[in-house]
Amino acid sequence: MERRLVSGDEAVAAAAFDGGVHLGTGYPGTPSTEILENFSRLGGRAQWAPNEKVALEVGLGAAYGGARALVTMKHVGVNVAADPLFTAAYTGVSGALVVISADDPGMASSQNEQDNRHYALAAGLPMLEPSDSQEAYDLALAAFELSAQFRIPVILRMTTRVCHGKSIVQRRAPVTVKAPAFERDIAGRVMIPAFARPAHRKLRAKLAEIQAWAEASPLNVQVKGDRKLGIVTAGVTARHAREAVPGASFLELKTIYPLPLEKIRAFAASVERCLVVEEGDPFLADRFRAAGIAVEAKAEAFRFGELNVDRVRRIVARDSSPEPVLPKGKPPALCEACPYHPVFASLRKLDCIVAGDIGCYTLGVAPPYQGLDTCVAMGASLGVGLGLRHVLPEKDARRVVSIIGDSTFIHTGVNGLIEMVYNPPATGHVLIVLDNGTTAMTGQQEHAGTGRSLDHDQAGKVSIEGLGRAVGVKNVDVVDPIEDPAGFEKLLVDRLGRSELSMIVSRRACILAAADIRKWDKAIADKCGGCAGGADV
Numbered sequence: 128m129e130r131r132l133v134s135g136d137e138a139v140a141a142a143a144f145d146g147g148v149h150l151g152t153g154y155p156g157t158p159s160t161e162i163l164e165n166f167s168r169l170g171g172r173a174q175w176a177p178n179e180k181v182a183l184e185v186g187l188g189a190a191y192g193g194a195r196a197l198v199t200m201k202h203v204g205v206n207v208a209a210d211p212l213f214t215a216a217y218t219g220v221s222g223a224l225v226v227i228s229a230d231d232p233g234m235a236s237s238q239n240e241q242d243n244r245h246y247a248l249a250a251g252l253p254m255l256e257p258s259d260s261q262e263a264y265d266l267a268l269a270a271f272e273l274s275a276q277f278r279i280p281v282i283l284r285m286t287t288r289v290c291h292g293k294s295i296v297q298r299r300a301p302v303t304v305k306a307p308a309f310e311r312d313i314a315g316r317v318m319i320p321a322f323a324r325p326a327h328r329k330l331r332a333k334l335a336e337i338q339a340w341a342e343a344s345p346l347n348v349q350v351k352g353d354r355k356l357g358i359v360t361a362g363v364t365a366r367h368a369r370e371a372v373p374g375a376s377f378l379e380l381k382t383i384y385p386l387p388l389e390k391i392r393a394f395a396a397s398v399e400r401c402l403v404v405e406e407g408d409p410f411l412a413d414r415f416r417a418a419g420i421a422v423e424a425k426a427e428a429f430r431f432g433e434l435n436v437d438r439v440r441r442i443v444a445r446d447s448s449p450e451p452v453l454p455k456g457k458p459p460a461l462c463e464a465c466p467y468h469p470v471f472a473s474l475r476k477l478d479c480i481v482a483g484d485i486g487c488y489t490l491g492v493a494p495p496y497q498g499l500d501t502c503v504a505m506g507a508s509l510g511v512g513l514g515l516r517h518v519l520p521e522k523d524a525r526r527v528v529s530i531i532g533d534s535t536f537i538h539t540g541v542n543g544l545i546e547m548v549y550n551p552p553a554t555g556h557v558l559i560v561l562d563n564g565t566t567a568m569t570g571q572q573e574h575a576g577t578g579r580s581l582d583h584d585q586a587g588k589v590s591i592e593g594l595g596r597a598v599g600v601k602n603v604d605v606v607d608p609i610e611d612p613a614g615f616e617k618l619l620v621d622r623l624g625r626s627e628l629s630m631i632v633s634r635r636a637c638i639l640a641a642a643d644i645r646k647w648d649k650a651i652a653d654k655c656g657g658c659a660g661g662a663d664v
């Protein structure tokens with residue numbers, strides 16, 4: 128098998144392909160996006176779901192059907208998928224299900240740096256974590272085996288450096304897996320309390336078995352070195368730590384949950400000073416201490432941001448002196464020819480209170496517009512805008528606008544749309560959907576509103592304005608803000624003046640994606656004999 132220099136994301140895609148995955152699904156999110164794109168390129172069946180919860184449910188259904196399923200998302204996506212995730216731990220699976228949680232310590236491109244190792248503990252799901260691309264490949268394959276053996280979903284936790292960093296990977300021969308087939312298991316899959324109570328006990332028994340497996344697993348790497356310093360570490364931090372203090376003893380954990388506590392206890396007892404070096408929260412150190420293993424944890428300052436070789440050296444030296452401040456890079460900004468400019472210009476001119484959302488348009492917060500007043504989570508612009516409208520004095524309530532991108536609207540904005548119709552504020556509300564025909568921020572992925580599949584072929588198409596009309600929004604308009612910026616502003620002024628529900632779809636293709644979109648739509652039209660692409664549903 129050839130050896131290739133690949134990213135961790137590419138390595139997981141290769142493992143999914145070689146591991147016989149029948150279906151890959153997910154929702155884009157840095158640093159996880161490239162996994163499904165590469166899985167598709169390799170010939171795997173991959174598709175984008177409207178959001179992470181749906182992706183997980185589709186993957187779970189496939190795994191109930193005896194298939195091997197891969198579900199990918201970034202760390203905050205796991206929050207969206209958490210509801211089915213926790214109960215999936217009870218039901219287990221028939222085939223295999225691996226969920227990728229791609230965490231972003233340091234927030235290279237995220238709104239928070241939550242440490243998703245806590246999810247494994249909270250949900251009671253096994254978690255593995257690689258430190259480079261070869262391990263991403265090996266552990267992804269191991270995760271499918273573990274999932275199939277114990278009939279439980281397995282989380283493969285990755286972080287930005289592992290997802291996007293490249294190292295050599297040697298692939299293995301593809302495995303042959305069983306064809307999907309349905310086995311009825313009503314008590315095991317229908318989680319009414321009568322069935323869920325025994326399912327919870329079964330889960331705990333499974334976890335005890337998996338803990339025993341972890342204790343003996345060759346996946347965890349032990350390196351004998353100087354007895355004076357033993358370092359327990361995991362993820363990419365293991366690579367930094369091995370470089371920072373090459374002579375020390377190491378226990379590199381790959382099985383993050385359940386933890387091989389007896390192995391760790393023995394390791395800690397075998398060294399004079401046992402230091403836990405981990406990125407993010409003191410997850411491992413807390414677990415070890417709860418198990419009565421005496422370890423030293425890093426200082427609180429190292430909870431924040433990514434670790435690197437220099438920071439690991441500081442942790443080892445208990446150095447709390449101020450860290451060097453890196454020069455600021457050029458902040459991201461809206462492209463010069465971005466179709467969002469006229470929208471932000473009007474919002475600023477009209478002094479709107481803007482409940483914003485997550486996407487390229489979040490960059491409207493930068494000067495000259497400073498055009499967002501809130502940005503919390505995907506889909507939140509609707510609810511937050513409505514909450515503001517409910518409580519502000521009328522004069523200010525009338526200034527509130529929610530803005531959301533097309534992909535984000537499909538993701539969870541539709542739920543807020545329903546709330547808007549169900550509990551309309553007395554002053555009405557104005558929603559602007561910025562439809563640039565793509566999920567621009569994460570690298571131009573398709574979504575249910577584009578009418579194109581993950582690999583840009585024809586797919587079903589959900590009409591954004593159709594959704595607005597269907598749920599009962601009174602005024603629904605579609606405008607092109609580049610072709611007619613004055614018309615856009617006039618419409619906005621009119622809608623802000625009404626005590627009604629209004630939805631303005633500001634439709635103009637992303638400047639970076641426009642040429643590709645034309646090409647894909649033409650290819651679809653040529654194939655289907657001149658139709659306009661995906662059928663509106």
Ligand SMILES: Cc1ncc(C[n+]2csc(CCOP(=O)(O)OP(=O)(O)O)c2C)c(N)n1
Binds near residue numbers: 201238487531533536
């Ligand atoms: C729960 C969650 N999933 C995924 C992401 C990653 N993400 C950030 S913005 C975005 C969508 C952006 O697309 P769109 O709303 O169409 O706006 P655009 O970038 O095209 O302006 C995604 C998927 C996230 N921040 N949170």
